[in-house]
Amino acid sequence: MQTPNELKYAASHEWLASDGTVGISDFAQDQLGDVVYVELPEVGRVVTAGESIAVVESVKTASDIYAPASGTIVAVNEQLSGNPELVNSGPYGDGWLFKLDVTEEGGDLMDAEAYTAANG
Structure with missing residues (x-):
């Protein structure tokens, strides 16, 4: 399982980059299976940390995506409408979900080591 050190992770498996980019972890996409x-x-x-703001559906299930921080949605990954499988093939790259103009990070964000320990 990949868990880049430069990201912060929510217990609900979203990651947050320093530029406000948000996606789901490699662990989460693996658990979901093929995203459709x-x-x-x-x-x-405008979203609040912990708020359900998106949905990822796979062949197995549908999962809510929660905001890992409070702020305003400033961009979404338009590539996913025609290629949702990018979430599986590049969860930390082309499979990002949206970008936030962060006003406050969620209180439960973990570093890569803590996230890996919680999901190992």
């Missing part, structure tokens, strides 16, 4: 659809939030939406 991604419902992304609207650009401009």
Whole structure:
């Protein structure tokens, strides 16, 4: 399982980069299986850390995606509408979900070591 050290992780398996980019972890995409659809939030939406704001559907299940920080959605990954499998093939790259203009990080974010220990 890949867990890049430069990211912060929520217990609900979202990651947050320093530039506000958000996605789901390698562990989460592996647990979901083949992703077939991604419902992304609207650009401009103001969100609160911990709020359910998106959905990732796989052949196994649908999972809510929670905001790992409070802020405003400033971009969404439009590539996912035609290629939802990018979440599986590049969870830390082309499979990112959305970007936030972060006003406050969620209180439960972990570093890579703590996230790996919790999901090892």
